[in-house]
Amino acid sequence: MNPSRSALLTDLYELTMAQAYLERGMTEPAVFEFFVRKLSPHRNFLIAAGLEQVLDFLADLHITQAELIWLEETRLFTSQLLCFLETLRFTGDVAAMPEGTPFFPHEPILRVVAPLPVAQLVESRVMNLLHFQTMIASKAVRSVLAAKGKPLIDFGLRRAHGAEAGLLAARASYLVGFSGSATVLASMAYDVPIYGTMAHSFIQAHRDEREAFEHFAHAQPDNVVFLIDTYDTEAAARTVVSLAPSLKAKGITVKGVRVDSGDLAAHARAVRQILDEGGLPHAQILASGNLDEYRIQSLIESGAPIDSFAVGTAMTTSADAPSLDCAYKLQEYAGRPCRKRSEGKATWPGRKQVYRFYTDAGLLDYDIVTTLDDVQTGLPLLQDVMKGGRRLVPSPSLHEMRRSAMEQLAHLPPPLRSLETAPPHPVRIAPALQTLAQMVDQDLARQQNQP
């Protein structure tokens, strides 16, 4: 069973609601939008990510024969629902912000228009996919900003939350500027560049560190990066220096060393000196071990001679904010705009577009959220990507998305690019949308006053 592909990776209520909709013939077009209600602490902006996987999921939506038999055996569902599921396909329209687009609360990044039972049924997985990669991209970009151009590698697979999280965190972090990942499958699946060194176990499996280094260098002559903190970091750096001439004689260059524990800045300084004095000024230092954007920033500010950083758990779990306050909400049904008014969770009704405005200097200035038919002059951020269940254009490659993301990042004003909390980015609700919300509220009040 592949949970990534199953249409039954959904909440039970999506099925029971679909059953009720079908029973009443409520199959008119429904409009759902995905947005984030408010920023997590320590985030100044978000980066849209995960659209490609959402479109794959929608284009492939179906129930297998085994799933259908199982559903029948539960005796929870009507034959009407089972018939509907047997031929289930996604035939709706999708508009979305391209992956890599910076965005803010109240701005929809995805709009689904489809017959109500279908648009409802896909809710759980669409959210699951968009939420995760958007959260990771929005976290990883902070390390990118902190690293000031120094390369970053994703080392997070082992503590990512399951298989898909490990794989897609490699993708989302590369999208926002990581140089690559240690995760092999991310290279096969998404062409993310892969990097790797050695583990402590490699050193321990040998009788001594020197022998381990020699074996490794001969087995990987093109990628000689030694892990030097298994026993004593500086002693290992001296071992590297003493080995280098004999390796060089065999045409093998020491590319670098990795330090994974202790005071990384102090070790990096000591190791840099040992390498420089030992005739290895070009050997680079890779730092790893519980790094996040704050530690990277402080290592950079301290001037520690570290050339690149591997970031694992903090990024791959979005450790300081492992979820987004996001929602996929019904905004219109059968041509009638609607809104949720639960306490603290009210939403803006109708189909919406987000327009982006820039300063003369080319920096992001403000955004306007408005109804789809209230056309404004700024750059519209939501684009049609699927019509009648078919993709409109081939997706750009991940590398192209990454270039575009990097460019948009460069146009964020400096306060948003800081790790410090910035004043909220101006997101204006256009008069047209405010008027629509009032009309929906009045309509609602009228209904509730009727007996």
Added chain:
Amino acid sequence: MNPSRSALLTDLYELTMAQAYLERGMTEPAVFEFFVRKLSPHRNFLIAAGLEQVLDFLADLHITQAELIWLEETRLFTSQLLCFLETLRFTGDVAAMPEGTPFFPHEPILRVVAPLPVAQLVESRVMNLLHFQTMIASKAVRSVLAAKGKPLIDFGLRRAHGAEAGLLAARASYLVGFSGSATVLASMAYDVPIYGTMAHSFIQAHRDEREAFEHFAHAQPDNVVFLIDTYDTEAAARTVVSLAPSLKAKGITVKGVRVDSGDLAAHARAVRQILDEGGLPHAQILASGNLDEYRIQSLIESGAPIDSFAVGTAMTTSADAPSLDCAYKLQEYAGRPCRKRSEGKATWPGRKQVYRFYTDAGLLDYDIVTTLDDVQTGLPLLQDVMKGGRRLVPSPSLHEMRRSAMEQLAHLPPPLRSLETAPPHPVRIAPALQTLAQMVDQDLARQQNQP
């Protein structure tokens, strides 16, 4: 592509190290153990989980033809490694604590013994699987303890980190005492009981709330739980009361209502009164919306008339501690015990067993960690589960594991069962293990002093 099954869901260095091991004929048995270095804040104990998925992964370990072709095309690997991968199977032994066992730092919960390149290669995914479910079980159990026997439902799929996380969080939370999950696929895959109500969109799609409730009740006569906070919680409760007689006339019983926003205790009290006065004393109140163990505890302590709780994001992301400080470390190679001594990350060498001791009153007293051959009197926690790549016994069902977990939970001393931080549980390192560690250190010092 199914990332859950791919042997390439691994870190690049696992492959390059395997390549180096093969080149030197280093294929003797290696012993790796998985353990947690230290407890996350707000955790008094951990619950072992995820073994079943690890055993599935190991039993199924292989490289597909497509993966092999891709590996060849990268030109990163020797033909020796590719030949090895072509026939890759897991032929090793595994010992582990049964799922649902409470455990503590420094106690291995899994031991893998296999030829070095194989035991190394599976590291990333074994960790990824054991880490996630153990983390979730250890978080979810806190809600179970706080709920004092009231039912808990997993509502976390949408903000779980990807497909596998959503699916396996349903499994891990059920293992430690949740009553079930909203995730349909968790029922099909693991027989986890499923529960569901309705979403706000269901109410909004109808012209008014009363009509929505009526439709829902007729479509789901056996599971009539109304979501009542879309517009006005108490008004909706009165609507439920006014509808109940006509539903009853059709043989439909209102099972309950769900409150998802606002002051849950205040709403629950007001709604309880409306339902009681309206002749619906048996209709239950389900609370949801940003719940975690602390909010559950405070709702219970306040005496709020809530019958059950749905827990989502906080549990499914282990929000306050979204990772464990865990490791899968080489403890022995070719009969020679070894240990890592990196600063702050030193490990205990050799093959180990954990013995558990109970007080006369049957409560957990202390644990002893020692070498495998130092047999003690307590209950040995690690059991042989795989030999030569084959499972020794069929796994117990998830329901059986859950019963055993509940029983062990009942034998934890009260301070460990509290949400407050308890004094550390005594985990004693036996003299035999301390002696072994000293011997390894002396051996290491000797090697490092040799030129």
